[in-house]
Amino acid sequence: MKITSQKADLQSAIAICSRAINSKSTLNMHDCVLIDAKDGRISLTASDSDFVIETVIEGNIEESGRIALEATYLDKVIRSLKDNEVTIETKENYRTVITSASSKNAALPGKDGTDFNGMPPVDRTDSLKISEFSLKQIINQTIFSISPNDSNVLMSSESFEIKENVLRVVSLDGHRISIRKIFLREAYGNRKLIIPGKALNELSRILSDDTDKDVEISMSDNRIIFDFGNTTVVSQLVDGTYFDVDQMIMTDYETKVSVNREALIECLERARIFIRDGDSKPVIFSITDNNVNIKVKSAVGSIDDDIPAQKTGKDIMIGFNAKFLVESLRAVDDEEVSIDFVNSKAPCYIRNDEDNYVYMVLPINFVNVD
């Protein structure tokens, strides 16, 4: 194989497809980027068994071929070059020489590219379109409440449910539920997909914020395929039935408060200073007419703050994990947020009238306020 391309293109392609690489993987091949040059097309691919990212770059192919190179070293060598034009050429025993005007003989020990799985064959007949911006946003607005624990595959994934022209994304981790709805431009057949959180997390980092660029999402053979720009991301779907979240969401409430979102976040962030990570100490909300009082007290300091609020219904005192509330509040755009409460043992719901988001957070029991 012998190709010539631009340093910037190579660097960005390596960065994109390296997102598939699982550094904890013991399979050596998974730390590699596969460069495949044939029929006028140069692609870089990396994969973690059920998760594959491929990106295509511009360049000249002087000799077709396929070589696997360790991603870390390939990246470092490309970055170290100060010239724009870079040539990558495979020699005897897969030894691969990387050349630019000022660097003649940087070489990496390559691996046989034919041993390496590239992009699996995929069928794109069943597909829908959404802007890169919208997909990135709906992932970021929900992904924080998946479980980091891989042992529960449903909780570490997200539900993507399509009904006509509505896409509903749900995540939950046993302490909270995040639900987001957006309208698609066209109506599609109804379907329920469960997508691994890892794939969505990495996908959201590659997607641009561009509302004018589309992602084509295709479903085939228990795989989901995201095509955008020069990049294709393929993930295995998760088998099974997702949680029936509609059953878990109550619409009745005893107390409803409307509060400035930024002020509430600021106060909760200050409260978090005094709660160690992993500590289950709650922040205590005391909600009365026109006021939300927030208290926390630990060995290292305390907070006792008031935030003006509009309240309807009963007074309530309730404890929460400050981090969970902050993450949900950050996922909302509105200046004022409305929060519904039932009682101090029941979850609260951050939601709006248009019903395009619901964030449920379970309370934490507390003994005394002090």
Next chain:
Amino acid sequence: MKITSQKADLQSAIAICSRAINSKSTLNMHDCVLIDAKDGRISLTASDSDFVIETVIEGNIEESGRIALEATYLDKVIRSLKDNEVTIETKENYRTVITSASSKNAALPGKDGTDFNGMPPVDRTDSLKISEFSLKQIINQTIFSISPNDSNVLMSSESFEIKENVLRVVSLDGHRISIRKIFLREAYGNRKLIIPGKALNELSRILSDDTDKDVEISMSDNRIIFDFGNTTVVSQLVDGTYFDVDQMIMTDYETKVSVNREALIECLERARIFIRDGDSKPVIFSITDNNVNIKVKSAVGSIDDDIPAQKTGKDIMIGFNAKFLVESLRAVDDEEVSIDFVNSKAPCYIRNDEDNYVYMVLPINFVNVD
């Protein structure tokens, strides 16, 4: 104690004096910032026994007093405030309340400030002046070659030698020596000081790049005092006699090369990609007429590059730790650098005709080049 000051001033003062705090210290008091308000002067001080940083801020003193607060939490609370004006007030049992317009009751458990050593009394009669820029620069140009190993206190310190109007700073770690000379504006009495590297490292991070602002350096009672802006840094001096580096520096050479500094750094940085940290594998220099060839080969890749050079004297092949050479080359400003060699077992010297810097680096033996 009750003071009112600006958030930005407090935040910057905490950041500055926290540089004295040794996070590995087991003495709790050392994690504290002491706020001392009296006679119209508000100072923040932190110390690590033999190393003290004090900085003075603007503000109003409503009630004089002295309180010690944990630096981490004080910093986080001040940062979390969104208002400019901040009041810090000590209540019963040293409990200290931090208030701004939007935050009424953040409180930290303070400690009795009278238990806490602030700035020691210092004598400033024996002093000299140098710009903040020059002091910061000469530290940064030498500090990289002190030994990180605290067990050899001389090697983990720097020698500051003043002879008339010349300041010579020397550091060495057993593998290399860095020597820098600058002219002072006036002549001072001759003296030799040994200053702990830790103090110089932290000092260089606080100093500005301003050539118009001066640092006043005073010596008294085995202490060195740096006064600049609103800040005072005091460090214990190291007892003992520093190494006689003049005996270690040879002026004869068998080979002299002149080479573009940036090109050499770029090439050595690329070579370093293939050498693991802590690995003693050398980069091999083969210096012939008009050419410096640089080679390295490891399991993860190889480099074999040529850099144009002017050479006088014998051809030479010699191995070096790439990191050591790169650090010395980065400390030099010149576009072209001159390097002197004696033989493959003797150190090389990066130096200029004006003799205001000498960087000596010991070679590494190598068996074969391959």
